[in-house]
Amino acid sequence: NAGVMQNPRHLVRRRGQEARLRCSPMKGHSHVYWYRQLPEEGLKFMVYLQKENIIDESGMPKERFSAEFPKEGPSILRIQQVVRGDSAAYFCASSPPGTEWANVLTFGAGSRLTVL
Amino acid sequence: DQQVKQNSPSLSVQEGRISILNCDYTNSMFDYFLWYKKYPAEGPTFLISISSIKDKNEDGRFTVFLNKSAKHLSLHIVPSQPGDSAVYFCAASGAGGSQGNLIFGKGTKLSVKP
Numbered sequence: 001n002a003g004v005m006q007n008p009r010h011l012v013r014r015r016g017q018e019a020r021l022r023c024s025p026m027k028g029h030s031h032v033y034w035y036r037q038l039p040e041e042g043l044k045f046m047v048y049l050q051k052e053n054i055i056d057e058s059g060m061p062k063e064r065f066s067a068e069f070p071k072e073g074p075s076i077l078r079i080q081q082v083v084r085g086d087s088a089a090y091f092c093a094s095s096p097p098g099t100e101w102a103n104v105l106t107f108g109a110g111s112r113l114t115v116l
Numbered sequence: 117d118q119q120v121k122q123n124s125p126s127l128s129v130q131e132g133r134i135s136i137l138n139c140d141y142t143n144s145m146f147d148y149f150l151w152y153k154k155y156p157a158e159g160p161t162f163l164i165s166i167s168s169i170k171d172k173n174e175d176g177r178f179t180v181f182l183n184k185s186a187k188h189l190s191l192h193i194v195p196s197q198p199g200d201s202a203v204y205f206c207a208a209s210g211a212g213g214s215q216g217n218l219i220f221g222k223g224t225k226l227s228v229k230p
Contacts, residue, residue, distance in 0.1 A: 004159070033216045042120070042205060042220035043160070045213075056214035091159055095216060103148055103209045105216055107159030 002027065004108035005074075006092050012114045019079040021111045023092030032075045033093045033105060034067055043091060049075060082115045089113075119143050120208050122221035129228050135193040137224050139206030142187065147210035150218065151180060151191045154203045163204075164191070196228045 005024040013019050025032050031050055035043040048056040049069040060067065064082075069075040079086055089112050093105035121140045129135045139149075147168040152160035166173040166180045166189070173180050179192045193200055203225045207218040 031216060035220075040222070042222045043207075043218075044220070045217045048214055048216050056217060058214075058217070093159075093216070103150065103216060103218065104162050104165060105218065106162070107152075109157070109159045 004029075004092055004094050004106055006090075006108035006111050008111060009109065010112050010114070012116060013082050014116050015083055016081050019082050019086070019113055021077040021079075021090050021092075021113070022074040023077070023094075023108060024074045025092075025094030026106050028096055029094035029106070030097045031095045032069050033095075034075075034077050035091045035093065035107075037089045037091065037110075039088075046077075079113070082113070084115045087113055087115045118221075119146075119211075120206055120219045120221040122204075122206055122224050124224050125222070126225040126227070129196045129226065131198055131228055131230050132195045135191075135196045135200065135226055135228065137191040137193075137204050137206075137226065139189045139191075139221055140187060141189075141208050143208070143211045143219075144184075144187065145211035146208040146219075148208070149180070149182060149189050150207045150209075151178075152205045152207060152220075153200075154205060154223070160205055168210075193226075196226075198228050198230050201226055201228050 034046040037043045045059040047067045064080045089110045091110045093107045150165040151163040154160045182189045203223040205223045206221040
């Protein structure tokens, strides 16, 4: 019974390149969330998605960042033209349908992005 | 402007004693609070939660207390064990945010010494 799977675990990019981070939610979970953790900071909400729908992207930077959760396959967080300030740990989380456990998120191990 | 604050970056406790981790919040509209534990190179793991309609929730060695008037919550771990050594994050939800939009504190690193 695999948990939330994220890959790659570590990604190194040069300034101006693109970064793609993937997330497969826990089996039976239909809600996916992306969070970012900068050094010495707490986790910050970025986006909440359901299949083929972005529900809340209030935490996403206005430019260069996008997220999708297609009908088939994992959720993707895409960062275009990366800058050094994008270096962070990106965590994906999922939750089951229904409202009772809506805010009890199961997190993946994270993807650590380093921009040179 | 931090809405959830964990003012102690670190805490050291002897094995077998009580660990008390504190968390303050500023937004009175938060209606649900959670504690997560995080080991290095892993994702946060849900520990315990409390709704704003309660003032205490207990699960084994872990108890969370909520004081709404003071906008303060605390996590008590008793007895503390070396395996409890980790970073503990307090998080809050509600206040108009969508499902899963949790506001996290910066965390407190707990070290439990044998």
